[in-house]
Amino acid sequence: MPDPSLANAPSIEEHLEIFRKMVVVRRLEEALREMHRQGKTRGPIHCCDGQEAVGVAATAMLRPTDLLTSTHRGHANYVGKGLSTRAIVAEIFGRATGCCGGRAGHMLVADIDHGLIGGNAIVGAGIPAATGMAAAIQLKKLDDVAMCIFGDGAAQTGICHEAMNIAALWALPVVFVLEHNAYGLTVAAEKQSSIETLSVRAAGYGMPGVTIDGNDAVVVYRTIADAVARARRGEGPSLVECRTYRMTGFSTSDMGGYQSADEMAAWADKDPIRRTWDVLAAEVGAARLDALTAEAEAEVRDAFETALSDPFPVFEPHPASNPHSVALS
Amino acid sequence: MPDPSLANAPSIEEHLEIFRKMVVVRRLEEALREMHRQGKTRGPIHCCDGQEAVGVAATAMLRPTDLLTSTHRGHANYVGKGLSTRAIVAEIFGRATGCCGGRAGHMLVADIDHGLIGGNAIVGAGIPAATGMAAAIQLKKLDDVAMCIFGDGAAQTGICHEAMNIAALWALPVVFVLEHNAYGLTVAAEKQSSIETLSVRAAGYGMPGVTIDGNDAVVVYRTIADAVARARRGEGPSLVECRTYRMTGFSTSDMGGYQSADEMAAWADKDPIRRTWDVLAAEVGAARLDALTAEAEAEVRDAFETALSDPFPVFEPHPASNPHSVALS
Amino acid sequence: MTSLRYAEALNRALREEMTRDPMVWLFGEDIATYGGVFKVTKDLLGEFGPGRVRDTPISEQTLTAMAVTAAMAGTRPVLEIMYADFLPLSIDALVNQAGVFDYIWGGQVSIPMVLRTQGGGGAGAGAQHSKSLDAFVAHIPGLKVVAPATPADAYGLLKAAIRDPNPVIVLEHKLLYNLRGEVPEDGGLIEIGRARTAREGRDVSIFATSRMVHLSLEAAEKLAAEGIEAEVIDLRSLRPLDVGAIVASVAKTHHAVVVNEGWRFCGYGAELSATIMEQAFDDLDAPVERVGAMDVAIPYSEPLEKTVLPDVEAIMAAVRRARR
């Protein structure tokens, strides 16, 4: 796997943008949890607090035409891939102005203009999905890539195996980003995975595999940039396992009781936003970061304000569905 | 993986029985192909000529209570696990006297008294099937084992991954026997598998994995015996990849044209029956082997003679199915 | 009799059957340490230990296939599939394995497995977590399929399912877990294949499943104000179907409405409608009316989801059409 050479490091501007987006995600999720406490959300909402470095840094070097598949826990991917915060929030609140007109909701957000197709709530489904997109890219002879970000739980699904085998066999331009946050819902990794370091499995497909600190945005960026470059060159897929942790449980319906306090405290110390702040503050000074933070907060605040007063959609029959049956129901 | 120490070698009597059973399988399949040429078979029939050492030697040390799952290409497993040749042949010809009363046919043969449940024509299905049986064995605190024999094609299915992960995680008493015959139907291994040596994947589940010469009955016996012993001790699953080759195409409907003549000739030289003969002749003399061969041939001849004059079954409604619907159709 | 929530009734059924028979064991995602995302398996890990209550990887296809063969090999596995939306991952193991071998192997094996899952919409869970895929499982020979609508039925049908020698699919509903109701102290098994008259009426028969039973009862109350007395039959068992109860009710009312939350086209309601027409044609004064979800993926936003899913108004409208 890539020697994380300086060649792949993000520029200062890219790094600052990663920082700003991570703050957007954090504030967005804090606001969602607050809305949930007030009983103003609908359905489960899965937060990625503590994992922002993966979703944001892994997508930072992608083009809008590069295609990304995400999961039920996709806020960092949505923001990382450049979607408007307002369109995300409006979608989560089921408004007509949401990026899918309110039809998709929190888990299935998609935006074709930004190459996000899309969130997916069938665990593992994003893996063959990205592989299929990579097959299309290959057929079209483009140098775009497809990326899937998926969890340690998803890595145990059969489609993960099937898709990685096909991707390697056909040398497809896909990057497999395994976001290992130590749990699948409430089930600890050691209860659902027979081995600790999942990147070992890459050898079973003859592709590069590596495990990295997923809470270090720069390490994530550099490693993924290398995998992306490899895919663009037509050399096939790679697996990058990013170690991270969910700081606030699996979703707003988490009733707790399965994570140890020690474990949570240990990971709180590794907060990727704080770590990025420390690195960047030394380079550009705290004032610049404060300004970016304020900007991010304003963006989130505005998004909620507008989205929450946006109209709800009205149902329209869908022509692709069976017309007779719709007409009669 | 096991050091193939002499401790695991078959006794002379066991070795002779392996030889005899391999000849039964070979003659059985020759007769089936002849019947096919005469238009007397129904449905596709998959032969394992050239692979007999795997199916017969890998099951030679099993108890009747050990559970085996097989594939669409299971003749050697059926015979290896001790089924009566007549019951097999009658089943293949759809007779009431078949081991499943003619309902199962060639691909789904089962015999609970011999622990064969059973053949399976959904590629890969035997892998989670054996894993589930191993879970039952574990729950019942028995020291039986479950074994699945499956192909290189089956190794690419999602359920192979899921089942191996669970088997290793729960330390289930299951032995995964990968019968690598270089093809999945007509698709060459290099067109369907991203790596050449599939036992490498065992590391992805933290279990032992090894690749052996599947045409050497003694090597098969010793390696599998070790994996079986390990499973009986409660130490969990193993993967044994046996390299072999189908000498006569994927089934009676094979129209050919995808295997090279050189490849076929090279493997013909490695015929496991001939090799076993050579080893045993040195030990017990040719006369003993000739006698066993004659015995095997007689058994197959008798089986065809009786089975082909056995009666066909008559349909009886099945109480477990929906009674109303059956009554009305 | 005790008053229990539907989820508690299921929990008690599991506890009692596990106590009664050491070969009953549970597995599924998040069911052990956490006690299940709907808490149906709460406390059972502590009571029965990690050998009999197992958290699993996310591997529905294999888990279902394992349930089939663990049952064949002499245990009584109860598998939880977290959402009915994931049943498609189980269908190969159901239609190509579970439903096949008892018959095909000439009775050499029986397959006493239970697959519990929960479906249904109305919770804003989106297109991949809100479906009722009853039709997929009800189509498979060799399986039984039940869909309890009350705590007592949840308790009695789950117990019967665990003791049944055949594969049984138990379809629960996410919006019923908090429903309270009286449950018998012990025993209380309910024969699989028997419908229940939830409300008597003479003017029209409403045949409903799962949560739709409650909506149908609500519709019936409102219709009574219009002078229409609807009989509401809770089918409880989707396969086998209690054709006798259906025919008897239609013979009385001469009008029928079927209500199932799944999609209409080729859905479970189609079978009900066809069966009624076949079995009670001469008794019918009007076509059977079919209520179900609109044939489209279930959208997230509340007003859209409400439009797509069947509701009390849709049932009332169907009854009025059936009575035309």
Added chain:
Amino acid sequence: MTSLRYAEALNRALREEMTRDPMVWLFGEDIATYGGVFKVTKDLLGEFGPGRVRDTPISEQTLTAMAVTAAMAGTRPVLEIMYADFLPLSIDALVNQAGVFDYIWGGQVSIPMVLRTQGGGGAGAGAQHSKSLDAFVAHIPGLKVVAPATPADAYGLLKAAIRDPNPVIVLEHKLLYNLRGEVPEDGGLIEIGRARTAREGRDVSIFATSRMVHLSLEAAEKLAAEGIEAEVIDLRSLRPLDVGAIVASVAKTHHAVVVNEGWRFCGYGAELSATIMEQAFDDLDAPVERVGAMDVAIPYSEPLEKTVLPDVEAIMAAVRRARR
């Protein structure tokens, strides 16, 4: 017009569409080097090269999911699933992906994929290689499902399927591949959603799919000898269904029989039966008769298989019952 076998007609449709549109590509097990186990993709590897005609590993679930997104990403994949019995492995990708995103993402993507497969019994292929699982795919909103019964329809419907912006499932039949028939030289597209009158008749309407069309025609010939003139409608498109053609025929004959090779209970025949009853109740003089496979796994042995599967006699008996 040329006379082609059904398999050859499909092959020609693939060749023409691949020639017309470089974004059409094929993948599936054994389809490239070998040309498909039923030879439908014969010679196409040589003509279009390994980029557009790909052999695959045995990974139906992933292959189907890949077809969905390869279509979303701007290509027109045609996936072959070797047996309809393996459709269960595809259903998650169909019901949770293919049928969902066009609507749920507000029209941002279209999914012009085709999934070809073949089903049906009568070849002694056993319980896992003989099924007609039409009902599983016909239930899924957002998909179209066609089942050609003749070479001309195989050609015209497959071409239409490839050009359709929606996911289309093409259900072929293993016993039809050798059937010969006239196929138009080029063009000859058939609109998806239109039934075909295979035989006119005034006494009873038989609505049939796939191979059952031929059995129904045979039954109709024999019934003519008894003085019963049956109209045989080949539905061709299972979803959407040509309700207009059905209603028109029943309005003429007042008696209906539906024939689908799948299991009866909750099968595709149930939908047909329910739809006819709903749409043509007042025209019906008798209940719609439903012919299908018995609700049991399909056994291997010839006399058993024959008993379980619908045949000409079963259709004739149903017609007589319908005319009672």
